[in-house]
Amino acid sequence: MSKLKVAVIGCGSISRHRHIPEYAANANVELVAFVDPVIERAQAYAEQHGGKAYADYETMLAEVKPDAVSVCTPNAVHAPASIAAAKAGAHVLVEKPMAVTDEEAEAMIIAAKENGIHLMVGHNQRFMPPHVKAKQILKSGVLGKVLTFRTSFGHPGPDGWSVDGANSWFFRKEEAIMGAMGDLGVHKSDLIRWLLEDEVAEIGAFVGTLHKQGTDVDDNASCILRMKSGAIGTLVASWTYYKGEDNSTILWCENGVMKIGTHPDDQVIVELRNGTVERHKVGAISTNEKQLSSEVINAFVNGILSGGEPAVSGEEGRASLKVILCAFESQASGKFITVNE
Structure with missing residues (x-):
C-alpha cells in the first residue's frame, strides 16, 4: 500500500512536539512538505524528514498535491488554509479552535463535504x-x-x-x-x-x-x-x-x-x-513539560485509510x-x- 503523503502547514511548537514526530512515527505516512512563513523552520524539517519547504500553503498545495495536511497555523488562518486544502482534494486535520467564527466553521464543513475529504479537529x-x-x-x-x-x-x-x-x-x-x-x-x-x-x-x-x-x-x-x-x-x-x-x-x-x-x-x-x-x-x-503521544495523528490517519468517520468531526469542533x-x-x-x- 502506498503511503499517505502528508504536508504540515505551520511549523511552530504544536508541530514540533506533536504533529511532525507523530507523523514520522506512523508507518503509513510520508512527510512530503512543510510550510511556514519563517522559511528556515520549514527547511529544517524538510532536511530532517525529507520533502520540500514552502513559505505559503497555496504554492505548496498546487505543486505537491498532498493526500492530507495538518493545519497548525495561528487561529485566524485555520479556516482559509483548511478550505484551500479541501478544495485541493487534501484531507484536513486542523488544530483547535477549528475556526474563529461559527460562519468559518460552517464553511469548512461545507468545503469538506463538497470535496469529499476527511475533516478532523485536533481535540486531543x-x-x-x-x-x-x-x-x-x-x-x-x-x-x-x-x-x-x-x-x-x-x-x-x-x-x-x-x-x-x-x-x-x-x-x-x-x-x-x-x-x-x-x-x-x-x-x-x-x-x-x-x-x-x-x-x-x-x-x-x-x-x-x-x-x-x-x-x-x-x-x-x-x-x-x-x-x-x-x-x-x-x-x-x-x-x-x-x-x-x-x-x-x-x-x-x-x-x-x-x-x-x-x-x-x-x-x-x-x-x-x-x-x-x-x-x-x-x-x-x-503537559507542556511532559509531552506524550496525543493519538490524534494516528486517529486521523486511520480514519482516512479506513474510510470511516473522522474521530472528531467538523460538526463536533464547531459545537465546542x-x-x-x-x-x-x-x-x-x-x-x-x-x-x-
Whole structure:
C-alpha cells in the first residue's frame, strides 16, 4: 500500500512536539512538505524528514498535491488554509479552535463535504487515557447521573511554550483572535460535551486580560455552564497558573464523585457514597513539560485509510467552538447566553 503523503502547514511548537514526530512515527505516512512563513523552520524539517519547504500553503498545495495536511497555523488562518486544502482534494486535520467564527466553521464543513475529504479537529483531550477511562466509568452507570462539575485548564501561558516566546502570535489579536479561551477553554468545552454526551445549553462568563503584558487577548476566563440535561458546572481557562499546570475535571454524581487528573499517580479516582474508593492508574495527561503521544495523528490517519468517520468531526469542533464564542458574547453583554439556538 502506498503511503499517505502528508504536508504540515505551520511549523511552530504544536508541530514540533506533536504533529511532525507523530507523523514520522506512523508507518503509513510520508512527510512530503512543510510550510511556514519563517522559511528556515520549514527547511529544517524538510532536511530532517525529507520533502520540500514552502513559505505559503497555496504554492505548496498546487505543486505537491498532498493526500492530507495538518493545519497548525495561528487561529485566524485555520479556516482559509483548511478550505484551500479541501478544495485541493487534501484531507484536513486542523488544530483547535477549528475556526474563529461559527460562519468559518460552517464553511469548512461545507468545503469538506463538497470535496469529499476527511475533516478532523485536533481535540486531543478525548484521546488521553484518563479521559477515556473516565468516560468508560460514566457509561457503566455506577456513578448515576452527573449533577454538577468543574473542569479547568491552566498553565503559565504560551510565552513559555511557543517557539517565539513572548513575541508569539498567541498574543497578537489579529492572528490569535482569542487567547486562553481559544487555546485551553475550547479543549474543556469539547471534553465536557464528549464526557457527558451532552450539549451546553447556556453559558455565563467573565473573560479578560488580567496579567499578561502588552496583549489584548484574554489570559483568563471563568464560566458557568448549564447542560441540556440540567447538570451545572464551571469551566476555567488560564494562562496565569504560574506555579504548575492544571488540567483536571471533577464530576459530582448521584452515587459519588469522580476526580480526573487531580492526583499525580492515580489519574482517575472514583469515590462512591457507599464508601468504596477506586483508584485507576491509566497513564498521565500530557503537559507542556511532559509531552506524550496525543493519538490524534494516528486517529486521523486511520480514519482516512479506513474510510470511516473522522474521530472528531467538523460538526463536533464547531459545537465546542460555539461554547467559547458564546462565552465572549456573555462577557460583552453581561448576560447569560443560550448556546446552539
